[in-house]
Amino acid sequence: MAHASFFEKIWTLTRAIPPGRVATYGQLAAYAGQPRAARTVGWALHSMPADADIPWQRVINARGQISSRRCEHTVPLQQSRLEAEGVVFRNETVDLDTFQWRPSMDEVDAILADFESD
């Protein structure tokens, strides 16, 4: 993987989120090495290649709610995609205690292994 950009790390991490689980922007930012770059994660997903097979719907905000109001992906679309995977919404909110993806540090390292050897 040549010159691992922050965006590429975010895309790779997003692809690793299992179906039926969700991750938050801040969570992925931290895994990518920038705990304070949550906003940049949203940008990374917004600018991901259209042909890439990335489960963008599995990334939501720290409140357990969908934050895609401002982009082409409508909230209903993201919610329906998640519900199709088994994620339950209650009052437009996902219970993070139940559905948040919680990989071990080792798993995260393995997911990003391709970037480390740069």
Add this chain to the structure above:
DNA sequence: ATAATGACTGGGG
């Protein structure tokens, strides 16, 4: 090199 731009977040009121 600078400024602008968000699919954010945590804390305070």
Add this chain to the structure above:
DNA sequence: ACCCCAGCCATTA
């Protein structure tokens, strides 16, 4: 619990 706001930071729409 809810709303608001200042701080955040990689990338360049």
